[in-house]
Amino acid sequence: MALHMIRLCVGVATVEELLERQRVHEPRGPWLMRTRQTPKRAAELVDGGSLYRVFKGVILCRQAILAVATVGEGIAARCEVTLDPTPVRVAPTPRRAFQGWRYLEPKDAPEDLPLEAFGDIPSELARQLREVGAW
Template identity: 75%
Template sequence: MPLHMIKLCVGCDTVEDLVDWHAADVDGGRPWTMHTRQTPKRAAEMVDGGSLYRVFKGVILCRQPILAITTVGEGPNARCEVTLTPEIVRVAPTPRRAFQGWRYLEPKDAPEDLAPDLAGEIPPDLARQLRELGAW
């Protein structure tokens, strides 16, 4: 089973903001790369079908499949780059407390993908409220 990563999305309030932010930053078709300080010890498990789940204002709203995880630099200057597909998959809005850095996310704890026809029609706040009530 693939292992996933979860990370707060700081500076973006919505999935659309994230897409716009990346579109403005893209330079000649560069891959979508997320930078972090620590390289995961279980990186091989994440590259084999894992995704990066993003938390917006306390709610997991989307994921992106992970293509590669590499360490750049050496010693105290070493950093991690997580290369992601450009595809953003919306997931069932799931509350998540704030945390620093990133965390592993086991498949059993990962939110389900939304059907493509539902992904853009329901506002995230309404979807969260419906989920909390058990209606979705």
């Protein structure tokens, strides 16, 4: 059964900014999320799990987790989570701040939004409309 991971996106306010940052920092390489701790339930994450990203207190997108690997040894060991390069927008869901990453059970994960849900409306405007209940 799939298990998801959730992590704050610090210094980035929108999905578009995340895409631009990735394009600049790792233009040809895979999407990697680096962290200190290797998840003990890594097999469940790779079995259909996704990384849900929190932007300014709201979950806005997810990326499928393709692999989880420990890099280095001993005190220098780190974890690299390889992600699908295409973020999938999800129903904006409020989430309080936390440190590091957390597991997210499938029953608690927000639903994916259909591609046509945004149309030509900027994602920030769509978020504001959802917050006030107008969309």
